[in-house]
Amino acid sequence: MQELAKPNINTTPVDLMPDFQFALSVDCVIFGYDEGVLKVLLIESDLPAYKGQWSLLGDLLRPDEDLEEASYRVLLERTGLTDMFLEQVKTFGSVHRHPAGRVITTAYLALVNVKDYQLKKKDNALQWKPVSEVQTMAFDHRLILDTCLAVLQRKIQEEPIIFSLLEKKFSLRDLQHVFEQILGMEFDRRNFRKKLFTTGLLTDENEMEQQVRHRPGRLYSFNRKAYEQIKRKTFVGLQF
Amino acid sequence: MQELAKPNINTTPVDLMPDFQFALSVDCVIFGYDEGVLKVLLIESDLPAYKGQWSLLGDLLRPDEDLEEASYRVLLERTGLTDMFLEQVKTFGSVHRHPAGRVITTAYLALVNVKDYQLKKKDNALQWKPVSEVQTMAFDHRLILDTCLAVLQRKIQEEPIIFSLLEKKFSLRDLQHVFEQILGMEFDRRNFRKKLFTTGLLTDENEMEQQVRHRPGRLYSFNRKAYEQIKRKTFVGLQF
DNA sequence: GTTTCAATATGTATCAAGTACACAATTAGA
């Protein structure tokens, strides 16, 4: 076996001080669905290298803070929200990804209800940008955004996380439209309804849409309790 | 908005030196399939806190090295193999996960062919442990192993990565058995064969098993070229 | 108060995929 250059961290006692040569950050890809469009919450960078370009919302990890805590803190500081979908996606560790020095960043995917956000926050430096209009970004943030978008596309097909983007009560049209926005395809409305009803995840709220200039649709909510029960029977099959 | 305690790393020029308070490592969960059993490659720890307990194979990230490179390096140093399935899974960043200080680790999932490994390496400190027999482990490595196992279970159903665990030519029994080992369930043999044949991913090698004490089965290989073409037509549907 | 607009609500027939299930053929070894 090729000799390791220095004692191994998993098997041998090591003095770590000389290895503290990294900074860590978290970057949150915060998606929202607003006026029929999938948007992402961004901020303008003032770094000389990326002046005026859009950046994800992130911050340095603190020495006394778990990685998860840091992502949660960024979300709270930036949106005022505490109860959203939040999940780690991937860690980006290219040597030269940050101009100020070696910074490894862990990307988190967050789904929020834009209406809740608007109630709680106004910060002019931040902007909800339609995902389809985002061009170049600061750092490797474009790559991070693309990665998280791909994960979002996969996950909404496998788990009912999409409801985090909608208000508590929603119409089936809203629901179908978010799916279509994120996946970039269209569904047959009758089959979509049939499919969603047979999942048993929708609770009929016995209410109608208000203030629409057409026939109002029924409102539904996500039945989390039903989902918790159903998901135990994890399906296994081969689908590649 | 709540004020951030210090300039933000994405928007404002920062001196990073005071933030170099972390060490980074990679840990590889290396799975192999041997004698009908799913195994994982482990090493004994000599750290006082974890004396004699099993640990994953990992190493510190070097200041001039990408995260991906580091995982590849660990694999090469430990197994001598260069051509295996290797993919980032998750980063673990609890404050006290390493007794020597703040070490954040990124876990990688690797699939290797144990037969190849045996040809190239002998290192008595390392052991292939049946996954079902692994008990407590050093650090948070048990959590990391469980996380990677769950990802493996999901991914073998979505992508044809399972072939990395087998030799180039394999029987359908071997293939079915690896699936069953990893997923912890059994498949009907006729339906399994039908399903696999209709994927179009198997090449009939026109050879038979040798040295089995029963009717020998045909040998097949994974047709990577066919897969590259098929996967472009990405399927979209709702399956939660 | 009638018309127009825009969208809701609904069912059936077809096709594709998954599941359940049993028997003859082949090799090694006794």
Place this chain on the structure above:
DNA sequence: TCTAATTGTGTACTTGATACATATTGAAAC
């Protein structure tokens, strides 16, 4: 030549996905 172990194969049934058209409702305009 007999036994043990495992391969190789097909059909009927059930479930889920897809394609597709018409009547209904409420708001707004006239």
